[in-house]
Amino acid sequence: MDIRVTIDGRPVDATLNDSPPARDFAELLPLTLELEDFHQAEKVVDLSSGLSTSGGPEGAAPRAGDVGYYAPWGQLVLYYRDVPYADGIIILGRLADDRDIGQLATASKVTVDAVR
Secondary structure (H helix, E strand, O other), rough: OOOEEOOOOEEEEEEOOOOHHHHHHHHHHOOOEEEEEEEOOOEEEOOOOOOOOOOOEEEEEEOEEEEEEEEOOOOEEEEOOOOEEEEEEEEEEOOOOHHHHHHHHHOEEEEEEEEE
C-alpha cells in the first residue's frame, strides 16, 4: 500500500509491506503524530492501539528510511539512521526516496495518509 508521510509540511512517498501489522497500521490512517527522538537514530510515537504481530519476525535490524513498529512499547518508529538488530521490531514499510531520510532527523511532527 502506498502512503504519504508529510514531514514538517513536506510530503514524502512511502510504501507499506503486505504484512498483518502493516495492514493494521493502514487501518489507523490518517494520523497526525508528534514525534520524539530516540537515540539520535529514530523518531518514535506511541500508537493509540497496538498492531497485530501475527506472522511478524521476532526482530529486525532496521535501515535508515524504514518505517517500523516496536511491539513491546506499541510505538511507530521512523528510522533516520541504521539500527542494530533488536527483538520486537517489525518493519512495516519504507520511504520511497533515500534523499528524504535526512528530514526525519529534525522532524517534530508527521502526518501519515493513505494514497488512493
